[in-house]
Amino acid sequence: MKRSWNAPIWIGFLVLVAGLFSYHFLLRFPATRDVPWVSLVAIAVAIPFFAVGLARAFREPQRYRGRIGGTIAAVVALGLTGFFLYATLVGVRQIPASKGAPQVGSRAPDFTLPDQDGNPVTLSRVISESKPAAVVLVFYRGFW
Amino acid sequence: MIRRYDVLHPGGGPGEAEIARPAEFVIDPGGVVRWVNLTESILVRARPEQVLAAVAAMGPAMAQGAGK
Numbered sequence: 203m204k205r206s207w208n209a210p211i212w213i214g215f216l217v218l219v220a221g222l223f224s225y226h227f228l229l230r231f232p233a234t235r236d237v238p239w240v241s242l243v244a245i246a247v248a249i250p251f252f253a254v255g256l257a258r259a260f261r262e263p264q265r266y267r268g269r270i271g272g273t274i275a276a277v278v279a280l281g282l283t284g285f286f287l288y289a290t291l292v293g294v295r296q297i298p299a300s301k302g303a304p305q306v307g308s309r310a311p312d313f314t315l316p317d318q319d320g321n322p323v324t325l326s327r328v329i330s331e332s333k334p335a336a337v338v339l340v341f342y343r344g345f346w
Numbered sequence: 347m348i349r350r351y352d353v354l355h356p357g358g359g360p361g362e363a364e365i366a367r368p369a370e371f372v373i374d375p376g377g378v379v380r381w382v383n384l385t386e387s388i389l390v391r392a393r394p395e396q397v398l399a400a401v402a403a404m405g406p407a408m409a410q411g412a413g414k
Contacts (some may be wrong), residue, residue, distance in 0.1 A: 229389075237389045294387045297367045302352030305383055311350045316355040329377055336380070336401045337373040341353050341366040342391070 208259050208268030214251025215275045217244050222286045239288045245283055252276055310339070353384075370399045382403045 221244020228234035259268035294315060304310055314324040328337065348354050348366045359365035372381035381390040381400035385401040 232391070232393055236387075290389065294389045297358065297386075297388060298356055300352045300367060300369070300384050303369065303384060304351060304371065304379045304383065306379055308375055308379050310371065310379050312377075313347045313350060315347060325373070326377065329373075329375060334376060335375065336404065338397055338401070339351075339371040339373060340392075341348065341351070341369040342366065343359070343365050343388075 205267045208266045210251045211255030211268050211272040214248040218248035
């Protein structure tokens with residue numbers, strides 16, 4: 203008897219890979235960036251597919267394919283998932299404590315930085331000359 | 347400037363470069379810091395609404411801040 207294609211394993215694998223790589227694009231939007239929930243949903247959806255596919259590949263090897271291919275796919279999927287979870291849930295939190303940063307109520311350290319035309323801008327002068335309602339200071343990196 | 351605000355993230359950039367950690371400050375007309383956001387995760391940054399709310403919230407006490 204010809205053994206049949208074990209679709210759940212590969213559906214699970216596709217869902218997982220698509221879910222993890224989607225984060226690369228979803229990073230652009232705060233609603234999908236702060237917590238990578240789309241990828242987490244994909245992981246949760248992929249697990250039962252893998253479970254069903256692998257279970258029948260091993261219980262009924264005479265009917266279903268996928269003992270070797272399915273195991274390799276599962277190991278790759280686990281590795282990708284582990285890397286993804288570490289990078290997005292643990293790695294991104296490894297930033298210094300910044301204990302010396304100005305706190306609420308303390309005087310903002312003065313500074314001079316070039317503006318978009320290369321002209322120097324000094325905080326104390328902006329405050330005394332432009333009399334702004336507030337100065338918003340943003341330290342950012344990357345593209346958002 | 348980054349060091350003066352103690353928001354350096356050594357090795358945080360590409361190739362272990364030193365870059366600033368994400369951080370946002372709101373400073374009042376008296377030069378006093380009124381709102382600080384030092385995120386715990388580089389993925390989570392202050393949103394524009396939060397910053398505007400912080401600026402709006404300091405409105406009533408602004409004269410006091412400016413006088414210090």
